[in-house]
Amino acid sequence: MRDDKGAVFRALHERAGAFLIPNPWDVGTAKFLAALGFEAIATTSAGYAFSRGRPDGGVPFDEMMAHCRELVAAVDLPVSADLEKGKGDTPDSAAETVFAAEAAGLAGCSIEDFSGDEADAIYDFGLAVERIAAAADAARALRRDFVLTARAENFLHGRPDLDDTIRRLQAFEKAGADVLYAPGLSTIEQVKTVCSAMTKPVNVLAIPGFAMSALVEAGVSRVSLGSKLTTAAFGAVEAAAREMLDQGTFEYARKGTSFATLQALFSA
Structure with missing residues (x-):
């Protein structure tokens, strides 16, 4: 494995077809999945929280970063991290999230537009874009490659608005995100619509009932399991x-x- 795992991770997104990235929740499952032949892994915020007897969103940022460091040390693969909204709500906190992720040895991370408050779940459009722009600037300032995934969370939080989701993903793409992701899409038609609206790689959460081949045909570059x-x-x-x-x-x-x-x- 090359030293720059961010570059290795980026190359997976650039080849033809799509790759499957599983989401272990501890060191044991990370090692097990690596041994089975996966080329990269990603953390799962919910999976780790459940393994600790907590709800999704119930793990403090510093503890999540410690978990990330454990997984990075456990496998000789690129590790990306689901870091939820990151360290805080501001653009500066999004940038700090990327710096912390790189320091933990991660090859990439995702930052989402879910505020953490179901009463006001999704960040205003302008703030959401500013956060991704700041995170992208931070990623480009690093000495090694780092893959930033921007997530639009509408479909997971009672706002199944495909037009707004695409508008957000397109703005995140323009702001410098490397990979675009809208978890919660449930049909191939939705996936095709999102993929056709982007010029950069799209990650899709695995959809029961649809095989990898169908997702590849729809234009997906990466399939994760959450x-x-x-x-x-x-x-x-x-x-x-x-x-x-x-x-x-x-x-x-x-x-x-x-x-x-x-x-x-x-x-x-």
Whole structure:
């Protein structure tokens, strides 16, 4: 792996087709996914919060950065981070977020326009754009490559306005973001519309019912999983618990990754 993992990460977005970036929530899952052959990983704010028994958005910035440093140290892959709104609400805080991310060894990060307050969920357009512009300026001032993803959060917070989402993503693109991302899109038509409106790479949150091939055909460059692996893991634990409590059986144990496989991986 080259020393400049930001450059490696950027190159993944520039090749033909799309790549899949999974979202581990701790060191063990990061190492496991790296061993399975993924080319990059990204943190999940919700997944890490749930693993700590907290709600999404309930992890302080400094603790999230410590988590990022752990994952960077655990794998020899580019690591990007879901840093939610970053250190604060201002453009300066968005820039500080990028500097902190680079210092943690991250190859990139995402910054979103969700304010953290459901009562007033989405930053005003002007402020949202200023925040991404400041973050982009900070990223370009770094000594190594760094991939900035700008997120438009309308669809996750009760504002399924595709026109406004595209307007925001286009403004983020013009402000200097490297990758554009609108989590919560639910149809291929929405994905195609977003991708056709951008000139830079688009990340899409995996959509159940649609294969990677369909997303590639729609114009996507990167597919992420968000908290989906975390909720799948919790789902497996829930199914196992229900079987034991309701049926008194332990058949779930036949489906898990073997102890020997994990012991060998983590002993290497």
